[in-house]
Amino acid sequence: MCAVRCDTVGVLVRQACRWCNATQLSPTRALHMTQHILTTILDRVRSLPKQRPVVLFDLDGTLYDNRPRTLRILHAFAAQLPREHRKDAEVIRGLAARDLLYRLDETLSPRGVSHTVIEQAQQAWRTRFFTDAACADDVPVAGSVEFVRTCWDEGATVVYLTGRDTPGMLLGTTRTLRDDGFPMAVPRVELVMKPTFEENDTLFKQRLLDLLDALGVMIASFDNEPANCNLFHHRWPESESVFLDTQKAPGAPPLAPAVHSIPTFEIG
Numbered sequence: 001m002c003a004v005r006c007d008t009v010g011v012l013v014r015q016a017c018r019w020c021n022a023t024q025l026s027p028t029r030a031l032h033m034t035q036h037i038l039t040t041i042l043d044r045v046r047s048l049p050k051q052r053p054v055v056l057f058d059l060d061g062t063l064y065d066n067r068p069r070t071l072r073i074l075h076a077f078a079a080q081l082p083r084e085h086r087k088d089a090e091v092i093r094g095l096a097a098r099d100l101l102y103r104l105d106e107t108l109s110p111r112g113v114s115h116t117v118i119e120q121a122q123q124a125w126r127t128r129f130f131t132d133a134a135c136a137d138d139v140p141v142a143g144s145v146e147f148v149r150t151c152w153d154e155g156a157t158v159v160y161l162t163g164r165d166t167p168g169m170l171l172g173t174t175r176t177l178r179d180d181g182f183p184m185a186v187p188r189v190e191l192v193m194k195p196t197f198e199e200n201d202t203l204f205k206q207r208l209l210d211l212l213d214a215l216g217v218m219i220a221s222f223d224n225e226p227a228n229c230n231l232f233h234h235r236w237p238e239s240e241s242v243f244l245d246t247q248k249a250p251g252a253p254p255l256a257p258a259v260h261s262i263p264t265f266e267i268g
């Protein structure tokens with residue numbers, strides 16, 4: 001079992017253990033790597049108080065585990081399926097957050113759920129997932145609140161740069177960030193969201209780079225998509241680009257060698 005969360009039981013334990021297995025790092029080594037990266041970043045923030053240090057965070061899959069959001073949508077969908085699909089409904093109602101892969105068909109198809117029901121589930125998911133109400137089900141990734149708060153306490157400008165869109169998710173996003181204890185509505189905090197749902201996430205982040213530069217000196221960036229991690233590393237090679245190894249889109253490019261990888265923000 002992974003030392004990152006070795007004394008508790010839950011989704012994030014399994015997530016971290018899978019990470020240790022996948023990276024073939026010993027739990028102790030994985031923990032030390034995470035400690036080293038996060039401590040190095042905090043030390044750099046402390047060393048540059050007059051140069052406006054900036055730390056950038058993605059939300060979904062980085063600060064937040066949004067699988068509970070998907071799970072609630074799926075369970076509600078299954079509850080209203082007609083009797084002829086009761087077996088599919090039982091399978092879906094039996095899912096836990098740890099069972100969810102990136103795409104619904106990857107999760108449901110191997111469990112024998114019919115193609116028709118998968119298509120209906122995908123439609124229900126698309127309707128509800130990107131909404132203010134649904135993101136209240138998200139859970140902060142282990143250690144994320146504490147780390148972001150420490151960055152801010154030590155003088156960093158905290159930027160939440162997310163692929164969520166302002167029309168659909170601004171209200172829910174600000175509410176959950178506030179309720180979960182992340183820095184919000186104080187100086188040196190920026191929440192940057194897509195103006196439209198349709199815009200591509202990585203292209204959106206790419207076109208924001210100049211504006212982010214104006215905030216100060218980029219110290220570190222955190223994202224769960226390799227394409228975004230690589231983008232930030234190439235733009236700010238002196239900063240630390242950190243990949244959260246949680247979930248990523250299928251077909252993601254390989255990480256640039258200089259990008260760090262951590263399973264959570266927990267450092268013991």
Ligand SMILES: [Mg+2]
Binds near residue numbers: 060223224
């Ligand atoms: Mg993300």
